[in-house]
Structure formats: structure tokens, C-alpha cells
Amino acid sequence: MEQTTCFHCGDNCSNSIITLNEKSFCCNGCKTVYEIFSENDLTCYYDLQSSPGAIPKEIQGKYDFLSQENIIDKFTEFNDGQIQIATLYIPHIHCSSCIWILENLNKLNPNISASQVNFGKKTVRVNYGIKDYSLKDVVLLLSSIGYEPYISLDDFKTGKAEINRSIIYKLGVAGFAFGNVMFLSFPEYFQVDGFWIEQYKNVFRWLMFAFSLPVVFYAGQDYFISAYKGLRSKLLNIDVPIALGIAVLFIRSTIEILFDFGTGFFDSLTGLVFFLLLGKFFQQKTYSFLSFERDYKSYFPIAVTKIINGEELPTQVYDIKKGDRLLIRNEELIPVDGVLINGKARIDYSFVTGESEAVSKKSGDKLFAGGKQTSGIIEMEAIKSVEQSYLTQLWSNDVFNKNKEEGFTTLTNTISKRFTIAVLSIAFIATTFWLFKDASKAMNVFTAVLIIACPCAIALSAPFTFGNLLRIFGKLKFYVKNASVLEQLAAVNTIIFDKTGTITSNQKSSANYEGVRLTASEETLLKNTLRGSNHPLSRTLYDILDEHNIITLNHFEEHIGKGVEASHNNDRIKIGSASFVGATETSALNTTVHVSTNNVYKGKFTFYNSYRKGLSKLFNKLKKQYDLVILSGDNKGELENLKKLLPTKTKLIFNQKPDDKLEYIKYHQTEGAKVLMIGDGLNDAGALAQSNVGIALSENVNVFSPACDAILDASKFNQLDKFISASKSAIKIIKWSFVLSFMYNIIGLYFAVTGQLLPVVAAVLMPLSSISIVVFTTIATNFLGRKLNK
Amino acid sequence: MSVIYMLLSISVIVAIVFFVAFIYAVKKGQFDDSYTPSVRMLFEDEIIKEKSNKKKLSTNQKNKF
Numbered sequence: 068m069e070q071t072t073c074f075h076c077g078d079n080c081s082n083s084i085i086t087l088n089e090k091s092f093c094c095n096g097c098k099t100v101y102e103i104f105s106e107n108d109l110t111c112y113y114d115l116q117s118s119p120g121a122i123p124k125e126i127q128g129k130y131d132f133l134s135q136e137n138i139i140d141k142f143t144e145f146n147d148g149q150i151q152i153a154t155l156y157i158p159h160i161h162c163s164s165c166i167w168i169l170e171n172l173n174k175l176n177p178n179i180s181a182s183q184v185n186f187g188k189k190t191v192r193v194n195y196g197i198k199d200y201s202l203k204d205v206v207l208l209l210s211s212i213g214y215e216p217y218i219s220l221d222d223f224k225t226g227k228a229e230i231n232r233s234i235i236y237k238l239g240v241a242g243f244a245f246g247n248v249m250f251l252s253f254p255e256y257f258q259v260d261g262f263w264i265e266q267y268k269n270v271f272r273w274l275m276f277a278f279s280l281p282v283v284f285y286a287g288q289d290y291f292i293s294a295y296k297g298l299r300s301k302l303l304n305i306d307v308p309i310a311l312g313i314a315v316l317f318i319r320s321t322i323e324i325l326f327d328f329g330t331g332f333f334d335s336l337t338g339l340v341f342f343l344l345l346g347k348f349f350q351q352k353t354y355s356f357l358s359f360e361r362d363y364k365s366y367f368p369i370a371v372t373k374i375i376n377g378e379e380l381p382t383q384v385y386d387i388k389k390g391d392r393l394l395i396r397n398e399e400l401i402p403v404d405g406v407l408i409n410g411k412a413r414i415d416y417s418f419v420t421g422e423s424e425a426v427s428k429k430s431g432d433k434l435f436a437g438g439k440q441t442s443g444i445i446e447m448e449a450i451k452s453v454e455q456s457y458l459t460q461l462w463s464n465d466v467f468n469k470n471k472e473e474g475f476t477t478l479t480n481t482i483s484k485r486f487t488i489a490v491l492s493i494a495f496i497a498t499t500f501w502l503f504k505d506a507s508k509a510m511n512v513f514t515a516v517l518i519i520a521c522p523c524a525i526a527l528s529a530p531f532t533f534g535n536l537l538r539i540f541g542k543l544k545f546y547v548k549n550a551s552v553l554e555q556l557a558a559v560n561t562i563i564f565d566k567t568g569t570i571t572s573n574q575k576s577s578a579n580y581e582g583v584r585l586t587a588s589e590e591t592l593l594k595n596t597l598r599g600s601n602h603p604l605s606r607t608l609y610d611i612l613d614e615h616n617i618i619t620l621n622h623f624e625e626h627i628g629k630g631v632e633a634s635h636n637n638d639r640i641k642i643g644s645a646s647f648v649g650a651t652e653t654s655a656l657n658t659t660v661h662v663s664t665n666n667v668y669k670g671k672f673t674f675y676n677s678y679r680k681g682l683s684k685l686f687n688k689l690k691k692q693y694d695l696v697i698l699s700g701d702n703k704g705e706l707e708n709l710k711k712l713l714p715t716k717t718k719l720i721f722n723q724k725p726d727d728k729l730e731y732i733k734y735h736q737t738e739g740a741k742v743l744m745i746g747d748g749l750n751d752a753g754a755l756a757q758s759n760v761g762i763a764l765s766e767n768v769n770v771f772s773p774a775c776d777a778i779l780d781a782s783k784f785n786q787l788d789k790f791i792s793a794s795k796s797a798i799k800i801i802k803w804s805f806v807l808s809f810m811y812n813i814i815g816l817y818f819a820v821t822g823q824l825l826p827v828v829a830a831v832l833m834p835l836s837s838i839s840i841v842v843f844t845t846i847a848t849n850f851l852g853r854k855l856n857k
Numbered sequence: 858m859s860v861i862y863m864l865l866s867i868s869v870i871v872a873i874v875f876f877v878a879f880i881y882a883v884k885k886g887q888f889d890d891s892y893t894p895s896v897r898m899l900f901e902d903e904i905i906k907e908k909s910n911k912k913k914l915s916t917n918q919k920n921k922f
Contacts, residue, residue, distance in 0.1 A: 270865065
């Protein structure tokens with residue numbers, strides 16, 4: 068069968084095709100968006116990129132809370148009573164069509180005067196007049212064209228975050244000074260004694276001095292601060308020799324020009340700071356559209372509907388108290404633990420546990436915060452406040468306040484400790500030697516050693532290697548928070564996986580049939596009955612079964628929470644729970660669907676998790692070097708299945724609560740294990756924070772992932788081993804570039820110790836060593852990246 | 858007064874002008890988003906085309922929102 072894809076969203080239109088203007092759409096939602104665009108002459112949207120859209124979601128009443136003044140205040144950055152400016156985060160922004168349509172919002176509604184997209188951050192900044200328009204209308208308009216903004220409790224608390232641009236300013240200052248100082252040093256490079264230079268050299272020198280002032284006291288201040296902090300905690304970090312180098316360069320140069328000893332080293336000084344900042348800037352590559360610090364707040368809604376004396380009122384989530392009656396609509400989230408009062412609850416806990424299957428609840432059942440209602444409206448009574456709910460309590464654990472980078476010594480700092488001691492000893496030995504030989508040169512040699520040994524090249528190796536590797540990983544859909552995560556990843560020796568949603572895939576599951584064989588006509592009837600049902604299990608089973616002819620059913624009835632019943636000609640079929648079809652209830656750990664025809668029980672379909680592609684291959688590759696553990700919150704239903712799939716050495720532990728996972732990792736860390744945790748749901752958040760490296764696996768990186776050190780796209784799961792080994796190779800590259808920079812240092816030290824360091828030698832050696840390190844690490848990591856791509 | 862002083866002061870002033878322009882640009886947020894403007898500048902032509910079409914097609918069109 069030929070596949071037809073939706074003109075708007077690109078999805079498969081296998082179930083029902085809607086055609087309009089010779090274009091096919093997968094659903095009415097997509098068609099409506101197309102109609103809106105064509106009515107407003109915005110079909111250019113489809114020319115820029117094929118099928119760029121998203122299916123608009125049902126949002127009836129979801130954004131009623133946006134009409135409250137205090138909530139509007141939190142979102143708008145400008146409000147003068149006539150015009151408001153609001154910035155909204157839209158996860159769907161992904162292509163040039165998105166930018167185009169969102170910047171043409173004014174054509175859809177004249178009240179919107181301008182809108183601007185920031186593609187990197189996936190935000191749109193909308194200016195609109197509030198005379199006949201409001202924030203709520205903007206959000207509804209965006210949702211109606213498939214660009215639903217993502218509004219969470221997180222937006223409510225934090226307010227406006229200041230953008231930190233100091234690194235760009237510092238880089239600008241250093242670059243500006245470096246260029247000018249280079250210019251001004253040229254005359255003295257080429258003409259040492261001459262009438263002309265004698266007359267004007269002081270002007271050049273003092274100008275260079277003036278340019279170097281902001282470099283030392285503004286652009287380079289972080290190095291002094293960091294060195295001071297390091298020394299105070301008795302740590303010789305890499306910034307200690309750098310700060311020493313900068314200070315000595317500046318003081319010696321100033322003294323030299325003050326007493327007319329020479330030109331000083333202002334060129335090397337400014338160049339050094341410029342290159343160091345360049346390295347910092349390069350490493351600072353962050354994924355602005357991803358957040359690695361998310362907790363439950365970025366997932367929870369800002370407001371829910373509260374029922375007071377039969378009236379519906381939007382209420383802030385933090386104001387919910389025990390005993391409040393709440394109304395939860397379809398696709399809305401349950402913000403607090405509570406008891407179901409009425410309505411058909413089908414709760415999807417996939418964000419919490421990773422389990423893709425929704426669970427049915429009867430009135431009187433307990434509902435846990437974090438679940439999403441998936442069928443119709445329900446009413447519930449809160450029994451706890453937001454912070455005290457079962458799930459949110461996890462965040463009160465100390466782990467979430469700890470900074471992982473503390474207590475981890477980076478490779479650079481390990482080297483720098485020995486390096487600093489070595490340099491200082493060389494400086495003192497050389498000075499002592501010169502004190503006896505030619506005391507006038509002693510001070511000169513001492514400072515020269517500190518200048519030339521300033522570990523610019525060493526300090527640049529790690530930023531450039533890791534910075535480049537972060538970029539390469541990012542292209543391969545493995546988003547790492549920062550460079551130190553890569554270093555920790557290379558040191559890992561234990562890998563712990565969550566089960567549901569991590570090693571199992573959300574999208575497909577497989578089912579086994581047990582019982583009396585179904586006849587061909589029964590199978591046709593089964594398939595056709597499932598076709599009419601919207602229950603997730605029916606849909607899954609429908610997709611698994613073979614294709615059959617389409618027949619018209621005489622009778623079809625869906626019993627919520629029980630099953631479906633249908634008849635065709637004289638055959639009747641019942642599909643659903645054991646009690647519904649009249650089978651004896653068997654206590655199975657797995658999800659089952661039972662079938663009976665004409666009141667005769669036939670058999671049951673048992674669903675199994677389907678594991679991600681390449682899972683056993685990955686585990687077999689990893690088992691040689693790492694201890695592997697599966698830590699699951701589920702029951703032992705899958706134990707036998709997993710045993711077959713995975714290497715025998717793998718530890719399988721079930722029934723783990725979120726706290727248990729955290730404690731398990733903590734315990735193994737005290738025994739010396741370096742733990743890599745891979746999880747996906749909010750229930751893994753504690754474990755991800757406790758582990759040395761926590762990777763969140765995500766089907767869609769834009770949507771949601773708990774706080775972690777890195778986010779891995781689910782489709783790349785089977786390449787995990789490659790990413791770890793690439794980090795290991797990166798450590799090797801850094802070690803090699805250390806060797807390279809030591810060679811430069813030895814050459815430089817020869818000049819310094821023998822007392823013949825000229826400014827021009829320093830000015831050549833410093834950039835040369837830095838640039839060759841940059842070139843070496845870039846080429847080496849690109850080579851690594853090419854190997855990864857294969 | 859030698860010409861060198863004049864040349865030096867001119868060169869420094871020019872450098873400072875560019876430096877101030879850079880600081881101003883950073884402050885205005887021009888370096889915050891380095892990707893979107895590169896895409897946005899390519900739209901210009903299409904919008905003009907849109908407008909000329911629009912005049913013909915939708916003179917009495919009402920907005921839905």
C-alpha cells in the first residue's frame with residue numbers, strides 16, 4: 068500500500084484521509100490550520116519546508132488562568148496599558164517555515180503588531196495591543212495553528228532571567244586591546260636603536276600600557292578571582308600559574324617602561340588574555356533550547372480549575388490546599404495527590420515512570436501528582452499540597468542542592484598542580500644561579516621564567532577539545548551539559564539503566580496470543596472491532612495484527628474500563644478484561660486483553676514491552692568494560708524476558724522506588740563506583756542527580772526531560788558505547804596536547820633561564836603555541852567525530 | 858608637533874569608535890541570537906511576493922481571530 072503523508076504535519080494518513088484542494092491531511096486539525104493559512108495568504112509556509120506543521124491540540128479551557136492579572140504580569144516584559152510584550156516558549160519551532168509563520172502573526176490578527184522569533188531558544192516575542200486582545204488570545208491563536216506555547220510552573224517562579232553577556236564583553240575588550248597593542252609594538256620589533264624610535268618610543272609604550280589596563284583589570288579578573296579561591300581552599304588549579312603569569316607580565320612591563328629598561332611585554336600580555344578568553348568562549352557552547360536543570364516545576368501547570376460551590380475558578384497551583392475540589396480536563400496534569408471523586412480517569416504516568424500504558428481509576432481511587440488525564444473531565448479532591456505530594460517530595464533530598472562539579476578534579480587541574488610546583492622550582496633555581504653569576508640579571512630571569520611558563524597552551528587544550536566534542540555530539544543528538552561531564556563520562560565504570568521507557572521503547576509493544584486459534588472470519592471481526600475503539604491497548608493491538616478486509620459492523624459498543632463488544636452478521640465478539648469476556652481472572656503481572664466470540668472464551672493477548680533496537684548488542688559491547696545494572700520501578704513481570712536478552716552478568720533489580728534508586732547509587736559510589744545513570748522519567752530524577760553522570764533519554768528532546776547532565780535522543784541509544792569511548796579518546800587527545808605544549812615551554816624556558824628572553828620571542832612563542840594547540844585539538848577531535856559518524 | 862601624534866590619535870579614535878559600536882551591539886542583544894537573523898533575511902523577497910498576490914486575492918477578507 069502506498070503511504071500518504073499529511074500535507075501539513077507529515078504524519079501517516081493511514082486511518083482516514085481528508086482531502087482539500089488536492090492535498091491530503093491526516094486529521095481535521097491539520098486541515099483547519101491549512102485553511103487558516105490559505106485564507107490569510109500564508110501558504111508560503113508550505114513552500115519553505117515540506118510538512119512543517121504540528122497537529123493542533125484540544126485546548127478548551129486550558130488557558131483560562133491567563134486572564135488573571137497577576138499571571139499576565141509574570142509573562143509580560145512590557146505593559147503600558149495599551150501594548151503588552153510577552154515572550155513565549157514554543158517547543159515546536161524547528162525550521163525556517165516556523166520562523167516565517169510566527170513572524171507573520173500580524174497577518175493572522177491585526178491586534179498583533181510584531182513578533183520576533185529566537186530560533187536558538189525556541190521562543191517568540193509578541194507585541195500586541197490589549198484594547199481588544201489579550202495574552203490568552205495570543206496563546207489560543209498560536210495553539211490553533213499548531214504552535215502551542217509551553218507554559219509551566221517554572222515560568223511563574225523565576226521571572227526574568229538576566230542574560231549574562233560578560234564573556235562577550237571581556238572577549239571584546241581583550242581583542243580590541245590585543246589588536247591595538249600589536250600595532251603599537253611593531254616599530255620597536257623592527258627598529259631597535261634609531262633616532263626616530265628614540266624620540267617616539269615613550270608615546271608608543273605608554274599607549275600600550277593604557278590599552279593593557281582594561282585587559283588586566285577587567286578582562287582578566289576572573290583568573291585572579293579563581294586563583295585566589297583555589298589558593299584559599301589549598302588547591303593549585305590552572306588559574307594560579309595563569310594569574311601569576313598575567314601579574315608578572317604586567318608588573319615587569321610597567322617597571323621596564325617606567326625606568327626605560329625596554330618595551331615590556333604588553334603584546335604577549337594582551338594576546339595571552341585574548342586567547343584564554345577565546346578558549347573559554349568556545350567551551351561555553353550551550354544548548355539554549357535545552358534545559359538541564361528542570362525539576363517538577365517546569366512540568367507542572369501554573370494553574371488548575373478549582374470548584375467552589377459549583378463555580379469553576381482558575382487557581383494557582385501553589386494555592387491548592389488539602390480538601391480542595393479540582394477539575395481536571397482531558398490532557399491536563401494532576402498537580403497534587405488526591406482522590407478521584409467522579410469521572411472516568413485514565414491516567415498516563417509516562418512522565419513519572421516512563422510507562423507508556425495509561426491506567427484506569429475508579430472513583431475513590433488515589434491519584435498521584437504528575438499523571439496526565441487522558442479521557443474526558445474528572446473531578447478530584449486534593450489530599451496534599453503541591454510540595455508535599457509523593458513525587459515532589461523527592462526534590463527535598465539534599466542531592467538536588469549539591470554541585471556535582473565540586474569535588475571533581477579535572478585533568479587540567481591535576482596537571483597544573485605539578486606544573487606550578489615545577490615552574491616555581493625552576494624559577495627559584497635559575498634565580499639563585501644568576502644571583503651568584505650576575506646579580507643584575509637575577510630578577511630579569513625570575514620574571515622571564517614565570518612569563519614564558521604561563522600555561523596558556525595547557526589551559527587551552529581542554530576547552531578546545533571538549534568544546535569541539537560537545538558540538539560533534541550535539542550534531543549526533545547527544546546533548547551534553549558541559550565539558551566536565553565529558554571528563555566524568557570517560558571515567559565511568561558502572562552503568563545503571565532504568566527499565567521502563569529507557570531500555571523499552573514507548574512506541575511499540577509486542578503481544579503474544581495464547582488460547583484457541585481464531586478462525587479467519589473471527590480475526591477479521593477482531594481487527595474490525597479494534598478499528599473502532601480508541602483505547603490505547605486496542606490501537607496497539609490493531610497495529611500488531613495483520614491486515615484484513617474492512618467489514619461493516621452491525622453493532623458496536625464500548626464499555627469504558629471493561630472492553631468493547633461488537634457483532635457482524637451472526638457473530639458476536641467481546642474484547643477486554645477477563646471479567647468482561649467471562650474468563651477466570653488469572654493473576655498475571657503483564658497487561659492482557661481477553662477475547663471471546665459468541666460467548667465462548669477464546670484466549671488472551673499478553674503484551675510485552677518491546678525493547679529498543681540494538682539493546683542486547685549494546686549490552687554485550689558494554690559488558691566487557693563496565694558493570695551493568697537494571698534498576699526498575701516495575702514488578703518482576705519482565706524478568707525472564709530480560710534474562711534471555713541481556714548478558715548473564717547484568718544485575719536485575721525490580722520494585723525500586725525513586726528513593727531506593729538514589730540510595731542504591733549512593734551506596735555503590737561509597738564503594739568506589741563511578742556511576743553512569745540512564746533514565747527518562749521524573750522518578751529517575753534523584754538517581755540522575757546522585758550519579759556521577761546522569762543521562763536522560765528522550766523520545767523528543769524538546770519536550771521534557773528531568774534534571775540531568777546530558778540528554779540523549781532515544782534513536783541514538785544503541786550508540787551509547789561509541790559516545791563513551793569517544794570521551795575516552797578525547798582525554799587522550801588532551802594528554803597529547805599537554806606533551807606538545809610542554810615542548811614549547813622547554814624551548815621558552817631555555818631562553819628565559821639563559822637570560823635572553825626578548826619581548827619579540829615571547830610575542831612569537833605565545834601565539835604560536837596557543838594556535839598550534841588549537842589546530843591540533845580541532846583536527847584530532849574532528850577525526851574522532853568522523854569515526855563516530857560511521 | 859609631529860604628524861605622528863596626529864596619526865596615532867586618529868588611529869586610536871577610529872579603534873575606539875568601532876569598540877564602542879561593538880559594545881553597543883552586544884548591549885542591544887545583537888549577539889544573543891546568532892541563527893534566526895540569518896534565516897530571516899532570506900524571507901524578504903517572499904513577503905513582497907505575498908503582498909502583491911494579496912491585493913488581488915483578498916480585498917475583503919476578514920480575519921478569523
